[in-house]
Amino acid sequence: MGSLKNEKEMEETVEESKEAILYVNGVRKVLPDGLAHLTLLEYLRGVGLTGTKLGCGEGGCGACTVMISHYDRKLRKCVHYAVNACLAPLYSVEGMHVITVEGVGNHKRGLHPIQESLARSHGSQCGFCTPGFIMSLYALLRSSQTPPTEEQIEESLAGNLCRCTGYRPIVDAFRVFAKTSDVLYADISSLSLQEDEFVCPSTGKPCSCGSKTVNDIDTNGQIICSASYKPISYSEIDGSTYTDKELIFPPELLLRKLTPLNLSGLGGLKWHRPLTVKHVLELKEKYPNAKLLIGNTEVGIEMRLKKMQYKVLISVSHVPELNMLNVKEDGIEIGAAVRLTELLNLFREVVTQRPAHETSACKAFIEQLKWFAGTQIKNVASVGGNVCTASPISDLNPLWMAARAKFQIINFSGNIRTTLAENFFLDYRKVDLVADEILLSIFLPWTRPFEYVKEFKQAHRRDDDIAIVNAGMRVCLEEIGEEWVVSDASVAYGGVAPRSLGAIKTKEFLIGKKWNQHVLQGALNVLRADIELKEDAPGGMVEFRKSLTLSFFFKFFLWVSHQIEGKKSIKESLSSSHLSAIKSFHRPPLVASQDYDIKKHGTSVGLPEVHLSSKLQVTGEAEYTDDTAMPPNGLHAALVLSKKPHARILSIDDSGAKSSPGFAGSFFAKDVPGSNKIGPVVLDEELFASEFVTCVGQVIGVVVADTHENAKLGAAKVHVEYEELPAILSIEDAVSAKSFHPNSQKILRKGDVELCFQSDQCDMIIEGKVQVGGQEHFYLEPQSSLVWTMDGGNEVHMISSTQVGFTDEGKVLALDLQIYNNGGNSLDLSLAVVERAMFHSDNVYEIPHVRIFGSVCFTNFPSNTAFRGFGGPQGMLIAENWIQRIALELKKSPEEIREINFQGEGSILHYGQRLEYCTLAQMWNELKSACDFLKVREEVNEFNLHNQWKKRGVAMIPTKFGISFTTKFMNQAGALVNVYTDGTVLVTHGGVEMGQGLHTKVAQVAASAFNISLSSVFISETSTDKVPNASPTAASASSDMYAAAVLDACKQIKARMEPIASQRNFSSFAELATACYLERIDLSAHGFYITPDIGFDWSIGKGKPFNYFTYGAAFAEVEIDTLTGDFHTRTANIFMDLGYSLNPAIDVGQVEGAFIQGLGWVALEELKWGDAAHKWIRPGCLYTCGPGSYKIPSLNDIPFKFSVSLLKGHPNVKAIHSSKAVGEPPFFLASAVLFAIKDAIIAARAETGHTEWFPLDNPATPERIRMACLDEFTAPFISSDFHPKLSV
């Protein structure tokens, strides 16, 4: 930005650059030679800008988002866009301005309105994703000349993941910048705008950057945001004034002419930046194996994750011939280096300008690009990069093929040849380019009248995910007599072969045929033979993928028929029920509500105070372990990991590592002084494997070197020789081999199950199996200590077999349950997990006779550990499965069965505990009326009646979660409170703040205890030198316990102060503290708390393991696409009983975050292991090990309507200030989504006469949803009892 000259003036003043430079946050940096191996992220973090985070390093999480600004000579304006710094090569931003979160605003100078808004809206918890979100919105606002719409804001965040918040508060914080609200921070009327000003969408200040009358308009009439803003007061926010201006675009970069670059990096890497295609070809001739580079979103992944070695990189982003974008009479010419965002913008423009029939293909591309990666990737990834990578799941290549695109190819001599896209893809990542050729451009012809092009894609997750199957289809119809006849056609698929595949026989079949039901049936038959997928095809899901090929074609047929309907003589009109197959997904702006009472206690308790760390998090100033500077001479370590699931170690040879650069040492089992045995509860693991390895990824040793890269290099050079042994790779294998962890079998009993089953009390007995897949913690912050490690294994896998007896009314009488938990290769916390699953497997239901066995299986997978809920959700899920099954058997609604089996006040649970203060029924009834359940049920039935291919489903699910560690001794907490003479209070306690707001709540308790403001209370980081022997921060009980321990210390100090305080009135707490100090009163106290009256005796299976229960209930309504398995949640309505909340805003954040994490568990997140079900994965290896293949919920997955209500008027007598624990209890409520999906599937199956019960494993991914909706498209590939594979 800055002051811009017009184009002519500029051309006169441009200067040749003499050195490689970069501006970072307005500061000029010279880029020395030798750094070609660095990413922008490594560079930024290396120079101390650690606000930009390293999450995944593969473009999948958005934590590393920064904004790039450069002067685009083609557009003659400054362009601003977000990129993933982890994939951007450092030299790719030469001559550009990089703005990081530090350049946006900071704690001392003042927060930017975006940061302020996010902090105040409780939009950060752990805060690791936060800078990335800030930068994505910042870039959107800086690049928008008018405020964006809410939809654009949500779209711009597609490449940013958050594991904590559930996204709702982020959307709420950001939507104040949308078009609908120009009251950004202050009331607009108070801004006293001048005539030519509007409210800048970026700063919220009056600005002329969007006005048509500003002076800084270039010769083309382009409006350039260049004016300096007039600062205004933000007094409505926090009284502070944000006086800083936005960072301007450095004038030097405006005047500077780009020059070719020839730089180098580690290992002899060469980096070239040619500026003409001629130069590109010369370089290619000189270095035939050189890689062309634009976005580096493929090459970066290949070099960093797949360890491919390229020696010469040619960055062609600035070559004008490769960046052409010409709208011509017969179509569009697209240079190979054109970025996908640019292409999308052009398509969007042409569809408004050209006749509709010409742009059918453009519209298909627009739709496909909408679901292509995140914004940051699309901003840099190129068309040519996508084409030439020739990925078999490329989203665009099937469309180029279908749309008759032609590729222009240029060789070293400058000769250009043209080939059809249809003929370009030869084999796996092999294209029709010889060594001396590169792709120059793509020509996309306009579509002709009655020519229709359509895109298809089904992925695990709708947003930012690679396809399972995608397709491009086209027909050109001609009206002959009274019929429509196919004059031309093309059908191409991705994800069904090693390359994008044309369905040639189908195409041939279609041409010349009349467009009617016969051609549909005929084409489907030919298609089945056209697409071949072998049983063990890489990627698995073979039946699903085959079904999708037919489903897509069916959709295409309906869509085309709909297009021509009414136009001319179409004989068969579509039934309105069929139209449901072609209605595309549209996400309306989020509607969310949070309803709670504020029960204030003292100065702070009960208030919705903002998370204490939020301001540091939104500015990137919060320091994580990975941000800590290495001490001088610090060394890095990398682990040597087992490659086998079960093997004897025959030898370890580290000679390769020893001669590796920077090597400092290597350590193995033999080098461990003292015991090599470790484990959190039972010492059943080895620090370094000595004789045997029992899983892939087990640590065998460690290599230490001067840099992280060198340590990894060294570790990779350690050669381990194995003798492979048989591996146990599933719960079923473990059960049949009786492979259990020692002393891990438990039993709970109530009544007499056998007798009940044998008696005639039970009208019906059902037997079944529930399988629950594991879940990754997937926190965004990498696992770091001062030594950076990479490790995996954070899951709970569960399988259970159940027998339930019940009456004709649906009253459950007896439950016989066996629960098997996949513990992996060590016990870790799995016993506690299975125990909690056993305790919770009644969920909220009264069962007179219960028998539950629990076992932890030993398998050759990395050890599994606890997730949010510690096994409780898995236990409750089993209960809800048999409830749902009883309902189906009795043809009643599951909600009815739930209600008649509810526990209530005084119920004696299967482990002997008596229910007290049970609020279940009240909450259930409030939820039922809040969501108007019966009415919605009817509406859903009505919808299903009229929509054959889309079905809706509803469910209401209750929960009861026991609060306390089930291991009694862990229920203790310590704290240290110091009062200073200036009236401030320093609190240290044994709990760990991980974003859940524990420190904030604890500080509120201290503030209220001393009757001082929250700003006078400080929390010192958890440290064992202040509070020893802390229990894990887990079991949802930390606020209860640590706040109580802090209150205990505060009370002690207050008691000591009391004699002084009662002497006279003190004007402030500081004055009182000083007076006490002068009287030699100890103003420091250690507080302690133990949870009273709990205990459990496993030898008799009876006791009181829990202090109290947190209750909740949720309603969900979903819609599924029965042809593809796509689903979305229309509504989620959650009620929680949290007593008198210590901080309702933080608690609502916990509820929302847990629900969305739970939604990932029930419907998205699937771990795929190399086991008998997944032969295409190496045995014992995890395939889904990063954001590319493991899909946690994105913003697009949250419910359209998302409401949270906290039950009012029910203080909890069992915990501090009448509050209740919140962290884990809401997680299970997301199963309302699972059961709503099942409800929708039941409706779909009923249409093909399948009314029998069927299992739906957790997670209900698109594959499971689609394959359960039996119809004519699944029939050729599966029988009605088909069960998609699941790693358990």
Ligand SMILES: Cc1cc2nc3c(=O)[nH]c(=O)nc-3n(C[C@H](O)[C@H](O)[C@H](O)COP(=O)(O)OP(=O)(O)OC[C@H]3O[C@@H](n4cnc5c(N)ncnc54)[C@H](O)[C@@H]3O)c2cc1C
């Ligand atoms: C997080 C993430 C999400 C993604 N999501 C999707 C998705 O949803 N759908 C999808 O289809 N893809 C996806 N991709 C893949 C990738 O983004 C695209 O394929 C992208 O278009 C590649 O472009 P690029 O400019 O980054 O390629 P680069 O990495 O710069 O180059 C890729 C390859 O193309 C070659 N090449 C480039 N230009 C030419 C030319 N003119 N002539 C000859 N060879 C050339 C290069 O030599 C190199 O081998 C994703 C990738 C990531 C990292």
Ligand code: FES
């Ligand atoms: S760290 Fe760059 S996207 Fe995850």
Ligand code: FES
């Ligand atoms: S706050 Fe988003 S990942 Fe933690």
